[in-house]
Amino acid sequence: MSCDHPDLLPLDEALTRLWAALPAPPVLELRADRDDPASDLAAMDGVALRAAEGLAPRRLLGTLYAGDDPAAFTVTPGTAVRIMTGAALPPGADAILPVEQLREAEGLIHPLEVPRPGDHTRARGEQARAGDLLLSAERPFSAVRVALQAWVGQPVPPLGRIRVAVASTGDELVAHPRPHQIRDSNGPMLAALAHTLGAEVERRPSLPDDPAALGRALRNAGGARILLTSGGVSMGEHDHLPSVLKDLGATILFHKIRLKPGKPMLAAQLDDLLVLALPGNPVSAYLNALIFLPVALARLEGRAMPDAWHWGRLTAAVKTKGDRPFMVPCRRTGSQLHPLAGKGSADLVTLAQADAFAWVDPGGREPGAEVRYLTIV
Ligand SMILES: Nc1nc2c(c(=O)[nH]1)N[C@H]1C(S)=C(S)[C@@H](COP(=O)(O)OP(=O)(O)OC[C@H]3O[C@@H](n4cnc5c(N)ncnc54)[C@H](O)[C@@H]3O)O[C@H]1N2
Numbered sequence: 001m002s003c004d005h006p007d008l009l010p011l012d013e014a015l016t017r018l019w020a021a022l023p024a025p026p027v028l029e030l031r032a033d034r035d036d037p038a039s040d041l042a043a044m045d046g047v048a049l050r051a052a053e054g055l056a057p058r059r060l061l062g063t064l065y066a067g068d069d070p071a072a073f074t075v076t077p078g079t080a081v082r083i084m085t086g087a088a089l090p091p092g093a094d095a096i097l098p099v100e101q102l103r104e105a106e107g108l109i110h111p112l113e114v115p116r117p118g119d120h121t122r123a124r125g126e127q128a129r130a131g132d133l134l135l136s137a138e139r140p141f142s143a144v145r146v147a148l149q150a151w152v153g154q155p156v157p158p159l160g161r162i163r164v165a166v167a168s169t170g171d172e173l174v175a176h177p178r179p180h181q182i183r184d185s186n187g188p189m190l191a192a193l194a195h196t197l198g199a200e201v202e203r204r205p206s207l208p209d210d211p212a213a214l215g216r217a218l219r220n221a222g223g224a225r226i227l228l229t230s231g232g233v234s235m236g237e238h239d240h241l242p243s244v245l246k247d248l249g250a251t252i253l254f255h256k257i258r259l260k261p262g263k264p265m266l267a268a269q270l271d272d273l274l275v276l277a278l279p280g281n282p283v284s285a286y287l288n289a290l291i292f293l294p295v296a297l298a299r300l301e302g303r304a305m306p307d308a309w310h311w312g313r314l315t316a317a318v319k320t321k322g323d324r325p326f327m328v329p330c331r332r333t334g335s336q337l338h339p340l341a342g343k344g345s346a347d348l349v350t351l352a353q354a355d356a357f358a359w360v361d362p363g364g365r366e367p368g369a370e371v372r373y374l375t376i377v
């Protein structure tokens with residue numbers, strides 16, 4: 001296959017570089033602080049009894065709810081205790097008979113099934129013994145990790161959001177445009193997307209195509225962890241961002257990826273600030289933010305690498321030009337992807353009609369082809 005752009009970085013490599021460059025917050029290994037469960041527990045609502053007595057009727061001594069001290073009752077021959085799921089087994093009992101498997105009459109319960117020792121109980125220590133390793137420090141942050149941390153009595157981490165600043169660049173951006181000017185749509189779009197993805201968002205004023213002003217804005221990101229910019233990363237004479245970042249001593253993680261739209265995408269680290277410099281064309285800016293921002297947020301929060309891709313089928317042919325994979329905006333019905341005939345990476349109107357971006361390899365795809373896609377949020 002001919003290669004129009006041998007210098008372009010494949011998307012997967014760009015994602016891997018971004019992931020590797022960002023530090024994940026430290027997470028602890030988690031050990032059981034006590035046996036789990038710490039008592040024998042009921043796993044069903046019913047009665048606690050002695051299994052050996054088979055189908056013999058039992059007299060009810062009382063009721064134990066989850067959290068009750070089970071020492072209140074002792075199950076002796078001929079007796080049972082009504083018990084709720086999660087309550088500790090009273091002394092003497094060795095099985096739970098679920099409420100569906102008994103009949104009650106005149107203060108007695110009559111088993112309808114023969115109970116066996118251990119039935120519907122969770123035995124002390126069956127999950128873990130005090131001191132057992134429950135989760136290694138390699139396992140990523142997740143809501144379940146937080147739950148386990150609380151379960152073993154560790155303080156849970158504060159749920160801060162990553163601060164993301166959004167600044168558009170371009171002298172053409174004005175609030176009341178004359179025909180040669182435009183309104184800033186990328187700024188509001190990227191702020192809304194970052195918000196949707198769970199970031200704490202700060203809108204910044206649009207920046208002029210002026211290296212000094214861009215440099216000042218990059219150096220004063222105001223405590224944001226990530227800066228999303230749009231525009232000024234391509235080959236134009238006013239596309240200053242790459243050189244300004246280099247002059248500031250930023251580490252360029254990548255610049256220019258093998259993707260259409262979105263080729264000029266740049267990611268850089270400037271001290272503690274991650275700069276995701278998105279192309280100015282609205283479809284390119286959106287798509288790149290949709291791809292890269294969730295990965296950066298996940299890494300900085302210590303989560304696993306997100307896998308946002310789904311699989312669907314194209315309902316119509318998609319032709320491509322050149323050697324970049326093409327992400328075509330589609331309407332989606334279930335897993336059916338209906339490609340939209342758009343007017344390219346400036347076509348915000350078609351993007352607004354779309355539900356998904358389908359990945360089409362160079363060379364194009366036929367109707368019915370199975371492709372992966374990203375959902376537009
Ligand atoms: N000679 C070359 N020219 C271009 C190339 C190239 O490889 N060689 N790449 C093209 C591609 S692909 C894209 S995408 C654009 C991206 O360029 P920039 O990131 O430098 O963006 P700008 O030139 O500043 O703007 C592009 C386009 O988007 C409009 N824009 C910018 N900001 C906003 C905003 N906040 N809201 C709405 N629209 C915005 C801007 O007016 C331009 O029309 O470069 C190609 N050129």
Ligand code: MOO
Binds near residue numbers: 259261262264281
């Ligand atoms: O790759 Mo550009 O993002 O086509 O318009």
